[in-house]
Amino acid sequence: MSLDRADLTAATQPLNRARSMPAGFYTDPAIFKAERERVFLKHWFFLTRAEALPEPGDYRAFDSPGGPIVLIRGNDGRxxxxxxxxRHRGSILLEGKGNVGGKITCPYHAWSYLNDGRLYGCPDMKDAEGFDKVENGLVALDLDEWEGFVFARFTKDGPSLREHLGDFPERMASHKLGQMRCTWSMTLDVACNWKLILENAVETYHTGIVHRDTVGAQQSRSPATRGDWIAIQVISGRSIATLGSDQPPFPPIEGLDEEAKLGTYFTVVFPTVQFAVAQDCLWWLNTRPVSENRTVLEVGGCFPEDRLSLPDFKARALPYYDRWERVAKEDVGILEKQQRALGSALYRPGPLSWRDDMVQAMGVWVLDRLGL
Ligand code: FES
Ligand SMILES: [Fe+2]
Structure with a gap:
């Protein structure tokens, strides 16, 4: 890998002396390849909420850094x-999302699999020597759920999801995230490195400028965290999940602890997702890295389950969807400019502000995983 040792030393100095990461951290295909091996294929990554696939046979296909994967609910409810x-000659089995019923049939030569992954039908295979149906089921990833958040992993090795999350569950306990229900999502194809999206999502230095017409200037603090996550908390007595100064359409979550009442947590659960946890709702920025300069960004929004049964739920939720979309698009606009700038032959890492503390923390976490 081609990152300059002196640049990395400068990037990991105490914040008042630190510089940003070298351009190659965001532009070098070799770094992206190393991230694939040591970050994306080694750690838990968020997929979706469990309630998005309520019925047996419900599935959703994803393109991930480890290749195409599919999440599916079996007849046993799992x-x-x-x-x-x-497992015959490798066609993609399922696209998009939907319900396959009890069986997945390959579109190429019609091998079929049960919705729990077992091989079911394989026409004209009776002559194949040593062929064993049991050994030719679908290849499973590791899967775990916390409070309805579904995470997968390409390896069986390493800490459990609960260990990975550290004190995130404790910190968010009073938000009762298990009762959240996803009601909205939007996907953007972004021409920038995945880390730029998440770094930007944990600093408020830019908000008064990039978001001057929407959320405006914000102040934040950086609570200490334990485990593979970081956070800032944007201090605001009212939820900032809608624009303007009126009270938001939904009331705060009942029973929030004193810290949670102070504002919205903008977290990064390493490596690839932000959960923004507000007093009245939650939204995520889920990044799916495609290459060193391309990322699929899914923004998803959730409310406490009992809000969904309010007769005017849809109308009340609209200002939230509007804010999430507008602010995400403002961020994408500036991030694509940043990615282009990182391609300059004359790029030199710039000095960081005290407000870039979690930007640095994000980069350092990745560097550590790369062994750099
Ligand atoms: S590739 Fe699936 S049946 Fe041949
Ligand atoms: Fe932003």
Missing amino acids: LRCFANYC
């Missing part, structure tokens, strides 16, 4: 995640 390819 969610499983598989590599999304056929």
